[in-house]
Amino acid sequence: MDYDKLLSRTVREVKFSGIRKFFDIASTVENVISLSVGEPDFKTPWAVRKEAIKTLEKGKTAYTANSGLIRLREVIAEYINRKVGVSYDPKSEIVVTVGGSEAIDCAFRAILNPGDEVIVVEPGFVCYCPLVSMAGGTPVVVETKPEDKFKLTPRALAEKITPKTKALVLPFPNNPTGAVMHRRELEEIADVIRDKDIFVISDEIYSELTYCDERHVSFAEIEGMRERTIMINGFSKAFSMTGWRMGYFAAPKPITTQMLKIHQYAIMCSPTTSQYAAITAMTECEEDVRRMRDEYNARRRFVVKGFNDMGLYCFEPEGAFYAFPCIKSTGLTSGEFCTRLLNSKKVAIVPGDAFGASGEGFVRVSYAYSLAHLNTALERIKEFLEELKING
């Protein structure tokens, strides 16, 4: 069979992510110390695991409602209200998904007509552009810059808006840069789109992991923005529940009604065991979340200071669990830097350009590791830099 001719052109044209390419290289090297993982190192809180076991013992394993258990949606609605003061109707405005990624996919497929443009912030998580393309839309990249602390500026956004712009993806706190947008900055973005029919897909999956004085601000709480915002969040990062595949979206009813059709036909419902566990996470694990955040924060300071002391400038990330140091002073590209570091010191970090062309000149360092692990890795990176200075 001539597969190239037969398989979907749209899908064939989508590339595998640069992360996957780097994973393939890294897995050929033995005894690698990795700082490349985009998931928490903490175990899921015990109360959550126990609840899952309990419901399994009781045999609670049937399908749930398409949108998810009503109790879980009520708990999510209370949580959103408590955290950012926006209210959603658990019956019609919240849907539980298979991780945040599925929610993002549903959003694009529900809002895009062929040729619609979606403005995607880069550097950013790797799924937005491919999902836009596969939903028939056209991704339009807007780059954030180190001099703006990798925040989206109103001016950069305004330059990308055309009559075809259907939506903006706002991924803050940001993977890979760790950038956070504060209320005042979000208000400036809101002013640019206020009189236009543009949706905002606000990916707030790292909302529990911010380290600044101001609490996390959702785009939906900015005046007048709730009607156009599709809020994406989930349990993976906040509650260290990546493998449970639990996410959700919250949006006005006309939007969720369409999104729900996609979720209903493609997924049916999220895993039942995970849904019960998620109720416990949101109702009983505030203290676990606080403890993990404190631990990340200690590591964050340690890593950022470590890179700056080495002479690799690293702006202070205010959220998520990544540092994004600049490696331009070495004269190497991100790809060269990471490959050489991997081969000579067996430390794996991800080239910044895996998160968009604008990430070139930077590397993503995950600090979802113990302090001892981070210390060893930083020592090795320091050695690598010293050898680079001598040998070129």
Place this chain on the structure above:
Amino acid sequence: MKTLVDLLRENARLSNEQLASILGISSEMAAAQVKKLEEDGIIIGYSAIINEEKYDKNAVTALIELRVSPQVECGYDDVAKIIAQYDEVDTVQLMSGGFDLAVIIRGKSLRDIALFVSERLATLDGVLSTTTHFILQRYKEKGVNFSGEEADERSLVSP
């Protein structure tokens, strides 16, 4: 917010520089804080956590339960202080519940410990009875698992 005490409790070998960068303060400040904690008697010492079985196969550790009749003026303090003076004694604690003092002793052999209990502890004024429990296997001490860290199950690289 993690404190300097939290960090040293986990790893007493962190340097002042490392403590400083983790806490986001200057090295001088970290040094001053450590000094103050030592002077105030909050940090009273630093020690390594030893896997005794690996270090000396024959060494024995025992937990001794002591029932003691309290003295009029000083309660249990006098007896506890006398016991604490012996080099063999690792830990002395006053307990609630079925007995009064918990004493942890390290010795070269079972006989060593049995003799220490019968000759030094049981004979003390006020000690009513002793029960000796030998420690057979250690699994975790001061937050450290003896089996080492669990392997990282996560993928090497992920988005």
